[in-house]
Amino acid sequence: MSAIPIALRVNGRGHALDVRPHHTLLEVLRDQIGLTGTKECCSEGECGACTVLLDGRAVTSCLVLAVEAEGADVVTIEGLAAGGRLDRLQQSFIDAGAVQCGFCIPGMIVAAKYLLTTNPHPTVDEIQNGLSGNLCRCGGYSRIIDAVASAARSDR
Amino acid sequence: MRPFRYARPNELTDALSLLAEHGSDARVLAGGTDVLVRLRLGHLRPGIVVDVKHIGELRADIVETEGRLRIGARAVMTDIIADLRIRRYFPALVEAAAVVGSVQIRNRATLAGNICNASPAADTAPVLLAHGATVNLIASSGPRHVPLHEFFVGPGRTVLGPSELVESIDLPLASGKTGAAFGRVTRRRGVDLATINLCCLVTESGRVRFGFGAVGPRPFVVEDDLSAVASAEADTGAPAGGSGRASQDAALDRLLAHATPISDVRANRDYRVAMLSVMIRRTLDAATGRLRLMQSGA
Numbered sequence: 011m012s013a014i015p016i017a018l019r020v021n022g023r024g025h026a027l028d029v030r031p032h033h034t035l036l037e038v039l040r041d042q043i044g045l046t047g048t049k050e051c052c053s054e055g056e057c058g059a060c061t062v063l064l065d066g067r068a069v070t071s072c073l074v075l076a077v078e079a080e081g082a083d084v085v086t087i088e089g090l091a092a093g094g095r096l097d098r099l100q101q102s103f104i105d106a107g108a109v110q111c112g113f114c115i116p117g118m119i120v121a122a123k124y125l126l127t128t129n130p131h132p133t134v135d136e137i138q139n140g141l142s143g144n145l146c147r148c149g150g151y152s153r154i155i156d157a158v159a160s161a162a163r164s165d166r
Numbered sequence: 167m168r169p170f171r172y173a174r175p176n177e178l179t180d181a182l183s184l185l186a187e188h189g190s191d192a193r194v195l196a197g198g199t200d201v202l203v204r205l206r207l208g209h210l211r212p213g214i215v216v217d218v219k220h221i222g223e224l225r226a227d228i229v230e231t232e233g234r235l236r237i238g239a240r241a242v243m244t245d246i247i248a249d250l251r252i253r254r255y256f257p258a259l260v261e262a263a264a265v266v267g268s269v270q271i272r273n274r275a276t277l278a279g280n281i282c283n284a285s286p287a288a289d290t291a292p293v294l295l296a297h298g299a300t301v302n303l304i305a306s307s308g309p310r311h312v313p314l315h316e317f318f319v320g321p322g323r324t325v326l327g328p329s330e331l332v333e334s335i336d337l338p339l340a341s342g343k344t345g346a347a348f349g350r351v352t353r354r355r356g357v358d359l360a361t362i363n364l365c366c367l368v369t370e371s372g373r374v375r376f377g378f379g380a381v382g383p384r385p386f387v388v389e390d391d392l393s394a395v396a397s398a399e400a401d402t403g404a405p406a407g408g409s410g411r412a413s414q415d416a417a418l419d420r421l422l423a424h425a426t427p428i429s430d431v432r433a434n435r436d437y438r439v440a441m442l443s444v445m446i447r448r449t450l451d452a453a454t455g456r457l458r459l460m461q462s463g464a
Contacts, residue, residue: 014172031172031215034202054203055271056357067244067273073202074274075195077172078217121269142356143268 016080020045021089029076036060036071038079039086047087047116051145058144061117061124062086068124070143087116090123099123099161106157110148118144122158131162167206171214178223178331181216182306185329188214194331195219197242197274199267200283223304224333228252236302237335243272243280255339256297257456258365261348262289268357278332281317284324284384285359291318291385292365292377293348297337305330318384343370345457349449350379351441353432361433362442366449368392368457376446381425381438388424390417395450421446 013028020043029038039045039062048071051059055070062071063085090097096104099119109115118141125132125140132140137158146154170193175181185192193212195201196219204210218224218239225238228249235251243263246252253260266272266280266289280290281301291314299314305327314335317324326332350363363379374392379385394417427438 030169032167032169032205034167053206055199055267058268058270061270064273068270069273070268070270073199073271075172075198075202075215075217077174078195078198078219080174124269139356140269143270 014077016077018079018082018084020084021086022092027076031075031077033076034072035062035064035074035076035079035084038076039071039084045086045088049113049116051113055143056145057114057117058121058141059114059117061120061144063120063124066127068121085120085123087120090119097123098164099126099158102161102164103154103157106153106160108150108153108157110146110150114144114146114148118146118154122161125158126162126165130165132158134159167202168208168211170205170212172217173214174217174220176220176222178221178304179306181218181221181331182304182329184214184216185331186306188216189328192216192328194282196240196276196279196282199271199275200279200285218331224331230339233341234336234338237277237337239276239278239332239334241277243267243275243277244269246277247272256293256337256346258293258296258346258348258367258453259290259337262293262350262363262365265289265350271357277335281314281335282324282326282332284318284320284322286321286382286384287360287363287380288385289348289350289360289363289379292363292379292387293346294335294337295377295385295387296346296365296367296375297340298375300336300338302333302336303327303330304333309333311336315387318386320383340369343457343460344368345453345455345460347449347452347456349445349452351433351445359432362427362438362445364442364445364449366446366453368396368450368453370457370461374450374453376421376449378425378442380432381427381442383426386424388421390421395421395446396454418443418446 017026049059051057053072055073060071121144137155191213195215195217226240229236246263301312301317303310346367348365350360352358360380365377367375372392375389377387427435429435
């Protein structure tokens with residue numbers, strides 16, 4: 011099947027690419043654009059490791075075809091530290107010691123970014139619900155939730 | 167994923183002719199949260215995927231029209247949960263839509279897709295069934311309007327023709343006051359398919375309707391007398407017992423007789439029946455409470 015030309019913005023930068031129709035946004039972000047911060051894990055929308063913002067909304071990029079992202083504005087974990095300064099969420103994850111193996115963290119932080127955009131001061135329960143689509147197999151949930159709560163507080 | 171061709175029609179007529187041309191070799195793509203999983207697993211092997219998200223005639227919004235709310239085929243769960251009219255008139259739909267998958271899934275998954283996927287455990291189906299939803303279909307031959315309880319045929323199967331699309335879903339705004347509540351049992355709190363799910367709707371005219379999911383080959387709806395189903399305790403404040411309890415048990419048995427659950431990875435048959443009986447009482451209590459709240463003018 012022949013490749014389809016698409017144009018999209020990733021982390022504020024325009025990209026014109028030819029993508030195969032059956033390739034996911036996740037594959038294109040990693041393999042064609044070279045942004046490997048977004049992780050592939052379950053490939054069926056259960057684990058959240060591949061979470062990115064698509065036109066401002068958190069989605070699992072393994073369940074989006076790259077061709078569906080035509081004209082879209084995508085933000086990946088790399089887009090949060092624009093200009094080399096860490097996002098307050100990234101800093102709070104470091105400060106809280108929320109990172110163990112680190113594999114789930116990019117998806118976790120992008121999902122948390124979306125949560126705080128839609129609900130700047132969530133309760134612990136709301137943080138748990140907001141991150142329920144993101145699995146951490148190290149089991150570091152307590153510190154992850156602390157980190158998100160702390161980032162929300164630092165916004166006050 | 168196996169290769170396929172991709173089409174993104176902007177016009178409904180183009181989409182319908184693509185579907186007519188390719189028949190069973192075509193697969194409709196909306197939110198993709200079910201379709202992409204099945205494409206990757208090889209359960210679906212279409213030659214062409216038809217993305218319907220750019221078709222202007224398929225709306226992404228919710229409009230009030232002639233005594234009903236019309237939910238466009240492209241409306242996603244997140245927007246349905248946030249809609250103030252849905253929150254006011256169909257709180258049970260908010261409860262159901264809010265537990266579909268995860269935040270990320272709800273940002274992509276459409277209500278129409280949830281229905282077309284026709285999982286016996288689809289969380290929104292019991293609510294839509296209890297509220298008497300209608301599915302508006304469109305084909306080259308014209309539109310047709312199918313009551314949701316006639317839409318589901320079996321697991322993964324609907325009456326939708328190969329070159330037919332869901333245009334919208336209608337929820338009738340009840341003429342009298344009603345109360346409705348959604349309930350479900352899962353193995354874990356987040357990102358799980360329902361072991362069972364249900365919606366109870368009570369009306370001030372004394373009827374009760376239950377939409378049931380994951381206890382049969384398709385979601386279905388049953389109706390009964392509210393007075394027969396409601397416990398003596400809930401109605402009068404007096405302790406349940408005597409003939410009130412007996413007639414309630416008979417009504418409960420009548421409802422449970424419709425359920426034909428299977429045993430699978432999520433639960434066995436007996437557990438599903440037992441939980442259904444518990445959840446019938448709980449959702450009935452919640453729905454009755456909401457009806458009272460409506461009646462008290464809140």
